[in-house]
Amino acid sequence: MTAPYQTIHVVTQGGIARVTIDNAPVNVLSLQMMVELTAFLDSVKDDAATKVVVFDSANPDFFIAHVDMTMAEDPKFFEKLTALALPGLNPFQSLSERVRRLPQVTIVQLEGMARGGGAEFVAAADMSFGAIGRAALSQVEALMGIVPGGAGTQYLRHRVGRNRALEVLLGADLFDAKTAERYGWINRVLPPDSIGAFVDALAQNISTLADGVVAAAKQAVPAEDYGNGLESENAAWAGLIARPAAGRLILGGLERGAQTPVVERNIEVMLRELAAQQP
Numbered sequence: 001m002t003a004p005y006q007t008i009h010v011v012t013q014g015g016i017a018r019v020t021i022d023n024a025p026v027n028v029l030s031l032q033m034m035v036e037l038t039a040f041l042d043s044v045k046d047d048a049a050t051k052v053v054v055f056d057s058a059n060p061d062f063f064i065a066h067v068d069m070t071m072a073e074d075p076k077f078f079e080k081l082t083a084l085a086l087p088g089l090n091p092f093q094s095l096s097e098r099v100r101r102l103p104q105v106t107i108v109q110l111e112g113m114a115r116g117g118g119a120e121f122v123a124a125a126d127m128s129f130g131a132i133g134r135a136a137l138s139q140v141e142a143l144m145g146i147v148p149g150g151a152g153t154q155y156l157r158h159r160v161g162r163n164r165a166l167e168v169l170l171g172a173d174l175f176d177a178k179t180a181e182r183y184g185w186i187n188r189v190l191p192p193d194s195i196g197a198f199v200d201a202l203a204q205n206i207s208t209l210a211d212g213v214v215a216a217a218k219q220a221v222p223a224e225d226y227g228n229g230l231e232s233e234n235a236a237w238a239g240l241i242a243r244p245a246a247g248r249l250i251l252g253g254l255e256r257g258a259q260t261p262v263v264e265r266n267i268e269v270m271l272r273e274l275a276a277q278q279p
Contacts, residue, residue, distance in 0.1 A: 007033040015207035022058035026065040056109040064118025092150030099124040123155035130177030143271035145246035149237030
């Protein structure tokens with residue numbers, strides 16, 4: 001069974017829903033993608049026939065590049081996102097938490113780069129697997145004059161520890177899959193020619209478990225309650241995004257080719273050079 005969307009493709013078969021991110025050219029987390037992912041997540045959470053949700057990308061180089069930086073050009077961008085927010089959360093946290101709170105098992109098959117909101121999305125999943133030499137993760141927000149605002153600070157602290165979380169957040173470098181695995185950011189790495197078969201087999205094995213087993217396992221290994229932390233994160237993010245420096249860095253990044261394939265491959269370099277030129 002398939003469902004029609006513009007930025008994602010969803011195919012459901014045999015208890016497994018596969019969601020393929022497809023928002024050319026670099027899979028930015030646009031308003032349209034957030035609307036569509038939210039619609040899918042809200043629809044699947046009550047689907048008892050679906051036990052596993054797998055997320056992958058149609059673009060071999062990018063999973064989700066980051067939140068659409070053109071938001072800085074649209075004064076009504078955040079107003080448009082308000083309808084997507086869960087109680088007590090901002091819209092970006094809400095997307096991540098919708099993933100994390102799904103009753104189904106969620107798996108990310110990471111074969112390209114995931115930065116910013118894309119890295120937060122990866123960390124929100126129950127499990128994530130990276131392709132050696134292809135997958136990479138970065139919380140690049142500091143180079144844009146902000147901090148992660150989609151639950152990334154909380155997920156990182158839990159997954160890799162406070163010291164490494166601060167390294168990721170403030171160092172703002174791109175982490176290869178092997179380092180991300182060693183830090184605990186993702187489950188494990190696999191060769192590019194076998195990651196698909198591995199994820200397919202894992203999803204298939206889980207989907208054939210007896211009814212009630214998935215729910216019991218997720219209940220026995222409960223997700224963390226990040227309520228207070230998410231409130232603090234949103235306050236920190238909101239305080240920075242409103243500052244002129246953030247606008248200059250985000251708009252300046254767009255002027256220098258952000259969200260194009262060539263620049264996105266090494267966007268940290270461009271943003272560091274841009275930051276060095278700021279008053």
